[in-house]
Amino acid sequence: MSPLNIKQGSTSHSAYDLRDPYAEVIEAHTLAVIVDNEPGVLARVIGLFSGRGYNIESLTVAETDHTGHLSRITIVTRGTPQIIAQIKAQLARIVPVHDVHDLTEEGPSVQRELALFKVAGKGEHRIEALRLAEIFRAHVVDSTLESFVFEMTGTPEKIDSFAELMRPLGLREIARTGVAALSRGL
Amino acid sequence: MTQAMTGARMVVQALKDQGVEVVFGYPGGAVLPIYDEIFQQNDIRHILVRHEQGAIHMAEGYARSTGKVGVALVTSGPGATNAVTGLVDALMDSIPLVVLTGQVPTFMIGTDGFQEADTVGITRPCTKMNWLVKDTANLSSTIHQAFHVARSGRPGPVLIDIPKDVQFATSDYVVKEKIKTGHYQPKLKGDIDQITRLVEMIETAERPILYTGGGVINSGPAASQLLRELAEATGFPVTSTLMGLGAYPASGKNWLGMLGMHGLYEANLAMHGCDLMINIGARFDDRITGRLKDFSPNSRKAHIDIDASSINKVIRVDVPILGDVGHVLEDLLRIWKSRGRKVNKEGLAKWWAQINDWRAVKCLTYKNSTSIIKPQYALERLEALTKGMDRYITTEVGQHQMWAAQFLGFEDPNRWMTSGGLGTMGYGLPASIGVQIAHPEALVINVAGEASWLMNMQEMGTAMQFRAPVKQFILNNERLGMVRQWQELLHGERYSQSWSESLPDFVKLAEAFGCKGIKVSDPKDLDDAILEMIRYDGPVIFDCLVEKHENCFPMIPSGKPHNEMLLGDADTQGVIGAKGAVLV
Numbered sequence: 001m002s003p004l005n006i007k008q009g010s011t012s013h014s015a016y017d018l019r020d021p022y023a024e025v026i027e028a029h030t031l032a033v034i035v036d037n038e039p040g041v042l043a044r045v046i047g048l049f050s051g052r053g054y055n056i057e058s059l060t061v062a063e064t065d066h067t068g069h070l071s072r073i074t075i076v077t078r079g080t081p082q083i084i085a086q087i088k089a090q091l092a093r094i095v096p097v098h099d100v101h102d103l104t105e106e107g108p109s110v111q112r113e114l115a116l117f118k119v120a121g122k123g124e125h126r127i128e129a130l131r132l133a134e135i136f137r138a139h140v141v142d143s144t145l146e147s148f149v150f151e152m153t154g155t156p157e158k159i160d161s162f163a164e165l166m167r168p169l170g171l172r173e174i175a176r177t178g179v180a181a182l183s184r185g186l
Numbered sequence: 187m188t189q190a191m192t193g194a195r196m197v198v199q200a201l202k203d204q205g206v207e208v209v210f211g212y213p214g215g216a217v218l219p220i221y222d223e224i225f226q227q228n229d230i231r232h233i234l235v236r237h238e239q240g241a242i243h244m245a246e247g248y249a250r251s252t253g254k255v256g257v258a259l260v261t262s263g264p265g266a267t268n269a270v271t272g273l274v275d276a277l278m279d280s281i282p283l284v285v286l287t288g289q290v291p292t293f294m295i296g297t298d299g300f301q302e303a304d305t306v307g308i309t310r311p312c313t314k315m316n317w318l319v320k321d322t323a324n325l326s327s328t329i330h331q332a333f334h335v336a337r338s339g340r341p342g343p344v345l346i347d348i349p350k351d352v353q354f355a356t357s358d359y360v361v362k363e364k365i366k367t368g369h370y371q372p373k374l375k376g377d378i379d380q381i382t383r384l385v386e387m388i389e390t391a392e393r394p395i396l397y398t399g400g401g402v403i404n405s406g407p408a409a410s411q412l413l414r415e416l417a418e419a420t421g422f423p424v425t426s427t428l429m430g431l432g433a434y435p436a437s438g439k440n441w442l443g444m445l446g447m448h449g450l451y452e453a454n455l456a457m458h459g460c461d462l463m464i465n466i467g468a469r470f471d472d473r474i475t476g477r478l479k480d481f482s483p484n485s486r487k488a489h490i491d492i493d494a495s496s497i498n499k500v501i502r503v504d505v506p507i508l509g510d511v512g513h514v515l516e517d518l519l520r521i522w523k524s525r526g527r528k529v530n531k532e533g534l535a536k537w538w539a540q541i542n543d544w545r546a547v548k549c550l551t552y553k554n555s556t557s558i559i560k561p562q563y564a565l566e567r568l569e570a571l572t573k574g575m576d577r578y579i580t581t582e583v584g585q586h587q588m589w590a591a592q593f594l595g596f597e598d599p600n601r602w603m604t605s606g607g608l609g610t611m612g613y614g615l616p617a618s619i620g621v622q623i624a625h626p627e628a629l630v631i632n633v634a635g636e637a638s639w640l641m642n643m644q645e646m647g648t649a650m651q652f653r654a655p656v657k658q659f660i661l662n663n664e665r666l667g668m669v670r671q672w673q674e675l676l677h678g679e680r681y682s683q684s685w686s687e688s689l690p691d692f693v694k695l696a697e698a699f700g701c702k703g704i705k706v707s708d709p710k711d712l713d714d715a716i717l718e719m720i721r722y723d724g725p726v727i728f729d730c731l732v733e734k735h736e737n738c739f740p741m742i743p744s745g746k747p748h749n750e751m752l753l754g755d756a757d758t759q760g761v762i763g764a765k766g767a768v769l770v
Contacts (some may be wrong), residue, residue, distance in 0.1 A: 036368075039318070040306060040310065043307070043310060044310055047311050082502070085498060086495060086499055089495035089497070089499075092494060093339075093493060093495050095335055
């Protein structure tokens with residue numbers, strides 16, 4: 001949260017930029033980067049983050065427009081407002097980058113991640129795991145007598161909390177896709 | 187009409203279509219088909235270098251002195267890796283280059299083949315953009331696109347990696363008018379509202395300063411003209427970064443000299459004390475700002491830059507203007523004139539009085555000697571004896587570079603070639619050859635230190651072979667002068683590895699290369715020696731033995747703000763704290 005307790009992302013809809021430009025507050029931003037689907041483009045984007053010391057919390061990429069030959073990279077990153085602005089400017093000047101959207105700043109957005117959990121256990125633990133999976137709307141996609149694989153889609157926070165609950169119940173492995181995000185509305 | 191041809195021929199055809207006249211390069215196994223095509227034509231001249239790093243610096247010198255795109259051609263593996271330093275140098279200083287590298291055939295890529303290196307992987311962070319062309323059908327369009335990318339927006343080096351089988355294979359040539367330059371079309375015009383805001387500030391500012399950089403020169407000669415017009419019409423003082431020297435003439439009455447770590451006292455204090463800073467095509471580099479917290483604390487700042495990532499990167503500005511310097515200055519002048527050409531005359535008069543007080547300090551004063559040549563004196567004489575000539579200056583990196591920037595005057599853009607951002611020792615000699623190839627009749631002087639000069643001295647062979655009469659003006663102190671200066675100021679005078687023993691006899695070295703060598707050590711002989719150098723019709727290695735322990739002043743020590751400059755040796759006791767010592 002900013003020092004003024006203004007919700008992140010609300011500023012672009014205000015007539016004034018209410019954030020303190022010098023604030024050392026670390027914010028998480030979700031960026032959607034539209035790029036040419038060509039070899040080396042992802043390496044250029046990732047190289048920018050490692051070369052300039054920026055964080056990547058999550059990164060997903062796939063072709064989203066086959067005829068237009070475009071891919072969408074969704075990056076969750078953290079930094080002060082100045083660093084975030086700099087990341088966006090640096091991304092935008094990469095030649096094969098078409099567009100950079102800051103979903104956190106541009107208004108409300110939906111963020112989803114898919115995760116698979118392998119949970120091993122017998123007896124009470126196994127039943128408890130199933131019960132919690134139901135509450136979290138996770139699906140069983142594989143089952144043996146001693147294990148389940150659950151599939152779940154949700155926000156990263158939801159996946160984190162489910163993982164926490166599964167840990168004492170025999171959580172063995174997690175696979176996560178990273179965040180995919182779209183702005184709400186048109 | 188499409189025309190089928192081999193990839194190798196396509197390369198030569200595409201270069202011709204892009205108006206390329208000179209290619210700097212070095213052959214090798216993976217580029218032999220292209221060299222075969224070069225052999226069979228006369229439109230493009232090839233300059234054979236002695237090391238691939240030299241090829242890139244020559245292309246840089248060519249590009250910076252002409253405003254055109256420089257082109258280099260090197261082979262795979264070591265050819266490409268040797269080019270890396272030059273690529274980063276061009277990237278940091280925004281120099282447009284197209285570099286072509288050979289690659290092992292596509293079916294061998296990834297097998298650790300002979301002279302194979304992951305060239306696009308290695309050079310990705312060293313280029314504005316690079317491509318590995320795997321299909322001859324894409325080769326000509328990629329080359330045309332490469333030229334578009336290199337020269338558009340903030341210029342920079344691009345690289346095309348061409349496997350040998352792609353050079354042999356045949357496909358249809360795509361003419362340059364047919365290619366899609368795609369979405370990459372950087373914005374040239376600035377936002378009129380922001381420009382108007384800046385005009386309003388110009389009308390009222392009491393203590394304004396124009397802080398100009400390499401962007402003015404990259405924008406083209408018209409931008410320099412507009413800058414001059416702006417400065418004359420408003421009466422605002424002008425300072426410049428190392429990269430921007432010559433955009434505003436050194437003889438101009440508003441000229442304060444270079445700013446920054448070794449910039450002039452009046453320029454740095456004006457930056458510190460101004461109330462309106464107009465950054466035109468510069469980037470608030472750390473050599474300029476000193477301690478960020480105390481950088482020009484009481485000014486409103488405007489920044490004109492074509493690269494959005496340069497704006498608000500380290501210094502927060504009040505008026506960001508994204509656009510090409512020439513286009514923005516044109517709009518700025520038009521709006522300012524239409525609103526009645528207003529400036530704060532009273533404020534400006536006081537401001538100039540203050541600046542003249544600072545000028546009176548005469549910060550470039552040094553103690554001359556009758557027995558030994560002071561490096562500053564050598565440059566003063568060089569300036570006096572070459573002033574008014576059709577002159578181009580390149581430099582290596584170090585003390586001599588800063589003295590050259592302080593003591594030589596530049597009246598026009600594109601006359602001063604120096605490695606600013608990367609600080610590449612070994613830049614000046616090959617760059618001077620590139621400049622001379624572009625301007626065969628001009629006087630081209632590389633102001634050098636002996637240590638830097640040795641880093642690429644093999645290129646004297648290139649100068650001889652292609653009759654480039656470059657003058658190598660070496661200020662020889664038998665030391666790594668700038669390293670030595672920092673060790674004196676920061677490391678308790680422990681001169682670790684900062685001297686050069688076993689230096690060559692530069693006169694004999696000149697003879698060995700077949701050019702002229704001149705050695706001078708007595709100040710009385712200096713003028714005659716310089717005149718002899720200028721008059722000699724061919725390359726000269728000029729060995730000027732200078733004071734060995736001279737320090738370069740003024741100096742803003744690392745971690746200090748602009749108003750804490752050192753003006754001479756007497757100021758230096760204990761000035762750099764532990765915090766400053768970790769900075770470079």
